[in-house]
Structures are given as C-alpha cells and as structure tokens.
Amino acid sequence: MRVLGIETSCDETAAAVLDGGVLRSSVVFSQDAIHRSYGGVVPELASRRHLEVALPVVENALADAGARLPDLDGIAVTAGPGLVGSLLVGLSVAKGLAYAHRLPLVAVNHLEGHVFAGFLTEPRPEHPFLALVVSGGHTALYACPEPLVYRLVGQTRDDAAGEAFDKVAKLLGLGYPGGPVIERTARAGDPRAIPFPVADIRDGAPDFSFSGLKTAVSLFVRREGPLGSERVADVCASFQATVVKMLVRRTIRAAQRLGIRRILLTGGVAANRALREALEVECAERGYAWSAPPLRFCTDNAAMIAAAGAARLARGERADLALNARPSWPLGGAAA
Ligand code: KG4
Ligand code: ZN
Numbered sequence: 001m002r003v004l005g006i007e008t009s010c011d012e013t014a015a016a017v018l019d020g021g022v023l024r025s026s027v028v029f030s031q032d033a034i035h036r037s038y039g040g041v042v043p044e045l046a047s048r049r050h051l052e053v054a055l056p057v058v059e060n061a062l063a064d065a066g067a068r069l070p071d072l073d074g075i076a077v078t079a080g081p082g083l084v085g086s087l088l089v090g091l092s093v094a095k096g097l098a099y100a101h102r103l104p105l106v107a108v109n110h111l112e113g114h115v116f117a118g119f120l121t122e123p124r125p126e127h128p129f130l131a132l133v134v135s136g137g138h139t140a141l142y143a144c145p146e147p148l149v150y151r152l153v154g155q156t157r158d159d160a161a162g163e164a165f166d167k168v169a170k171l172l173g174l175g176y177p178g179g180p181v182i183e184r185t186a187r188a189g190d191p192r193a194i195p196f197p198v199a200d201i202r203d204g205a206p207d208f209s210f211s212g213l214k215t216a217v218s219l220f221v222r223r224e225g226p227l228g229s230e231r232v233a234d235v236c237a238s239f240q241a242t243v244v245k246m247l248v249r250r251t252i253r254a255a256q257r258l259g260i261r262r263i264l265l266t267g268g269v270a271a272n273r274a275l276r277e278a279l280e281v282e283c284a285e286r287g288y289a290w291s292a293p294p295l296r297f298c299t300d301n302a303a304m305i306a307a308a309g310a311a312r313l314a315r316g317e318r319a320d321l322a323l324n325a326r327p328s329w330p331l332g333g334a335a336a
Helices: 032-038 043-065 084-100 110-117 161-171 178-186 211-224 229-258 273-286 303-314
Strands: 002-007 012-019 022-030 074-080 105-109 129-134 139-144 151-155 262-266 289-291
Touching (some): 012 043, 012 303, 032 043, 084 105, 105 110, 110 139, 110 303, 161 229, 178 229
Antiparallel strands (some): 002 012, 012 022
C-alpha cells in the first residue's frame, strides 16, 4: 500500500510517502524562523505559511519518493487535534487531491500519529505497551493493548511538557522552540544546582503538572535578578531534570500499576536526550523494554501520519469530503 501523509496541525508543514511500510520520503518545512521572534506559534501566521508551502511540500515528497499521485492507494491527513486554521489547510489539500485523483482519504489523529512514529524504525514496540506522548500541545500516557486501541491512563492537568520548555526558554530569553535550546544550554549546567519542586498529584493519579514548575523558575529568575550564562545553564539543567523526573516517575508508576512492561516514548519532547537516558536507566533497572523514535520522527512529521493512515486504510476506514478539522479530537477513551 502506497500512502501519502499530510500533516499541518501546528507549525510544521509536512508530507511523506510510505510504501508497503517502507518510508520513501519525508519532507518537513519548519516555520520556527517565523514564530521565533514571538516566543511561540502565532496561529494566523502558521495557517498563512501552510497555505503557501503545503502544495510544494507535497510535490517534493512525491518527487523524492519517485511517486505520482495516480500511483497512490490513499491519502492520510491529520484532522486533529491542533490549530483549527492550520488543520484546515492540510485537510483542504488532502481533500482536493483525493477528489481530483479519486483516491481514498483517511483522517488521522495527530496523537495516534506520534504513537505510529514508534513503528517507523526498529525496535518496534510490541503490544501491550504504554505510550508516553510528550509534545508542545500534549503530555499523556496511553495504554495500547492492541493495534489501534488506546486507553488514556494519565495526562497533564495544566501545561504540556513541551509548552513548559517553550515558556521557560522565553522567560530566560533563549528563543523558540525552547526544548532544543534548553537541552543545549543545560549541558553546561548542574542539574542539582536549584531544587525546583516536582508537583505532587494528591489523588495519586499518574497525571502530570508543569505550571507550578514554570512559576518556580519565573520566581527564581525574578529573585536572582539578571543571570550570568553559568547561572542560566544551571537553571536550564535543573528545570530539565525536574521535568524528566516527573515524566519518568509517573510513567514507571503507571506501568507498574497496569502491569505493562514495555514503554514507548514519543512526541517532540522525546527528542530530549536527558529524558531518553533517564527512561532507559529506569527501564533497565526493572527489566522493562523501552523504545523511542529517532529524533527526526519525534517532532512533527508526516511519515507518522502516513503510517497511522496506512493501518487505518488497511482496515477499510475512509473519510468523505465532508471531513472537517477536529481541533480537540481526543485519542482513545478513559482509563480501563
Ligand atoms: O511534537 P511536536 O513537534 O509538536 C506538537 O505536537 O506539539 O513537539 C514540539 C515540542 C516543542 O514544545 C519543543 O520545545 C519540544 O517539542 N522539543 C523538545 C526538544 N525538541 C523539541 N523538548 C525538549 N527537548 C528537546 N530536545
Ligand atoms: Zn506533535
């Protein structure tokens, strides 16, 4: 099955061709440069840029794959969750191409896409596994008992982990996106320098919370006044260590409770090496298997959308041309 994936849910315009499970091309046009000066994604600017580059990005993905539209077996497009204006651009392109070339169309949940990023390379997670999806918009744990089945086990009660990285980078004046620059800056710092608090979830749910940490960093910066570069590195290292501790602790706790011994780490924040290493250590201690996609498939891309779409097309799922954006589309039901 040859599938074109299209992804425009946030600030990356992406297209990819997957052929019989083999990735033939993956093109990602990043809008970081546009949003950098604002310290975050400006939705109106994101939609406009998607409009300008979506078709060329699709053309490049097809050219890289040596594929033509009539050779495809289907088009998979992210329908949500995400920014409504951004989603609508990808949907319009996908619907137009599907209609013009009489191709099957399938709607993909962006979070399911992040889970499928884990299946683009070896080692692929075996079911049942626990997926920690950590991105700029989401921080959630899903139990995945069998293919295409997701049970929400825990999620953030306020900010997403990536959002916390972005906000802390902004208040330190480090730029956008925050994750990569904080990770880089943290290398020169001491993760034990500042004991930021790990939020306690009183009812014991494997949920996450990052807004208190963000406030703690903000108060610290205000109290200590202008920080020299060594102190900024310490703040980055200590903040990152606290986020990592919360993510790893809650994930391991959920895995223990559910009796699941395999963990998939995915989403933009899964690109963070400190997080990957900490999870690796904790999993090794308990004899758990863990995997995470290569860095380029952690952040938003269309290869993961094509992969999820191929699985859904194979099941006979089809979307019609009335398909609309679903900005808050949840993945899976409540915890079992
Ligand atoms: O999955 P993604 O590309 O987009 C969403 O679906 O949100 O995730 C983007 C988020 C941003 O908040 C960015 O700061 C964060 O992922 N991120 C990182 C790293 N690379 C990207 N966070 C921590 N460390 C990184 N190396
Ligand atoms: Zn994402």
